[in-house]
Amino acid sequence: MAEFELERGADARKVPLRLLFVQADERPAVEEEDAQVVMSFPHLVLRELIAFLALLLFLVAISLLFDAPLEELANPDRTPNPAKAPWYFLGLQELLHYYPPVVAGVLLPGLIVGCLMIIPYFVVNLERAPLWASGRVTKVIAILLGSVGLVAVLACSGAHPLWPAIVPTILIALLMVLPGLLGTGTRTLAWIGSRSLPFWIFTWFLAVGLALTVVGIFFRGPGWTLTLPWRDGIYY
Amino acid sequence: MFGTLLNRLIENRVFRSIVRHGFPDSNRNRSLASFTNFFLHLQPVKVRLKAIEFTRTFYLGGLSLACLLILSITGVLLMFYYHPSVPRAYDDMKDLEFVVSQGVFLRNMHRWAAHLMVLLVSLHMIRVFYAGAYRPPREFNWVIGVVLLLFTVLLSYTGYLLPWDQLAYWAVTVGTNMARAVPAIGEEMRFLMLGGHTVNENALIRFYVLHCVALPAALFLGIAIHLWRVRKDGGVYVEPGEGGEVRG
């Protein structure tokens, strides 16, 4: 470490006196030789403008075609059935059907946010090593055991078997072990085989979240019973 | 003819006092266009062509911001017609529908842009994950991003109550009932959120202030930091093999 000496003086032009300040840091530099570099203005600014206008047009079109819902005046004495949260919370509300509020409403959302935040601080997530580069047999066994255990937990821990999570879990586990069982002969298998563990975990998270949300939006009606959107319509 | 007119417009003291550089037809003036513009200087002066390809980012971050801008404009217009009180809030919705010219369109724009923004921000996060763009030196920008996602959802959710119709009222009742489940302090937390034990007028004014002032301000500030960091971290991530980035 360099030793620091406090520089005194009221004249900011004279103190501190520096000709050059060299800072060793970890920020990446842009290597200009091997990549084509353009001026942000106008190349990026124009692209952004086009993207913005396309979005604006899209929103205008949607707003002309579809009206925002408005029901009757709020009435604390008349609970609608079902009473649904906005769509982005319906995955969690679907979980409420299986788990007590502490789990579905506090523990799991907290866990999700926490896990998302720490993603960049785990070495596995930084390396993203291809899963099937080594250790085929042990990995097949580990993945199968792990997913069977996970499915068992999902099936038994809640008030009902958590199908919207069980089905994606099984599908993803199968995709994951496919290169381990069949090898990486074809292009598709090679691609699947070169995915990393973080890829699979995140994909699993998205698949479960999507399944729960879709079930919550389209397949739940009065009393949170299963409904079919094409037969019974969409409750919201 | 057009050229001289343009020159007249640009080469005078008034215009030069606002924009300090000449017409951006040279790279020098183009750099100055970025350097000397408060908004443009959030992004780098030069970018790798690879980094701004549509298929790299699908412009999802930029479009999230675009949604927020559209929401701010339509939101301010809506505020002119809105009173956060019961049952006036609901009457104002009816007025937007039947009295205010283009009121329905205004409300529709705000509503659909809000839903779209939640979707776009989520897709942006997914894009960043699969690109592996959260890796050093961008770790903390990812964390800031997660906070932005939370703010976006909260902003949308607080807005959901404002029409004060059955949909609004019960969606917020369902949501805030969850807060009860927090061990030990659940009841107090819910009281703090609602300003009462049920969703009532106090809750409406709290949600209104959060929705119109506190959360938008926080989100804009957060996004400014986020974009500034994208720039400081060497621009949008391009895989090393693709030509572009060197470390250290």
Ligand code: HEM
């Ligand atoms: C209001 C919400 C947000 C806005 C307006 C926003 C805006 C942007 C913009 C304009 C970029 C430049 C590249 C691009 O468009 O992809 C960017 C990059 C980035 N964003 Fe966001 N973002 C938001 C939320 C998030 C979230 C939720 C995350 C992740 C959890 C995130 C993480 C990142 C990271 C890590 C980068 C750097 C990506 C790279 O270098 O390729 N952002 N953001």
